[in-house]
Amino acid sequence: MSTVAQNKRVTADQYYLNIAREVAGRATCLRRKFGAVIVKAKQIVSTGYNGAPRGTVNCSDVGFCLRNELGAKKGEHYEWCRSVHGEANAIIHASRFDTIGSTLYLVGLDAVTGEIVRDAEPCRMCKRMIINAGIEEVVVQSGQDEIARFKVSDWIDNNLGEYELVDGKMRPVRPDGY
DSSP: OOTTTTTOOOOHHHHHHHHHHHHHTTOOOSSEEEEEEEEETTEEEEEEEOBOOTTSOOHHHHTOOHHHHTTOOTTSOGGGOOOBOHHHHHHHTSOHHHHTTOEEEEEEEETTTOOBOTTOOOOHHHHHHHHHHTOOEEEEEEETTEEEEEEHHHHHHTGGGTEEEETTEEEEOOOTTO
């Protein structure tokens, strides 16, 4: 039963996540469909979904995904992907003035089943863009009734998990899959 049918008002987080889910419906990726909504002061600043760069052929139009063909695992080999990520597109379409102090809402859907991508979060490159855009928090639909929250300051404080302090010096961390 929907929250509307129960006469309950949907939360602000779920409202924006529902919009992000609709935005994901425009995605052209054959693996995952992501929608992003940037919100500041209870106003939508920008939206974005993943797809090929403007004016170029979408994977959904040609029915071919290089990452699928080459067996790329989740989180690996984004350099093989034609798509600009939803978070990146939302940031590109907004001014930094409007993104400073904002919240980014993100929903990922499996392109085949339409199910919510569990444990989704922005990739390493998108995290870097989110930091530079001045976004403070990322809220992700991580299951049907589950929401994950990421404080961007935590990514900054731990150097995105890319470096660790060893014997008084910063050393790169090589994550699994890279």
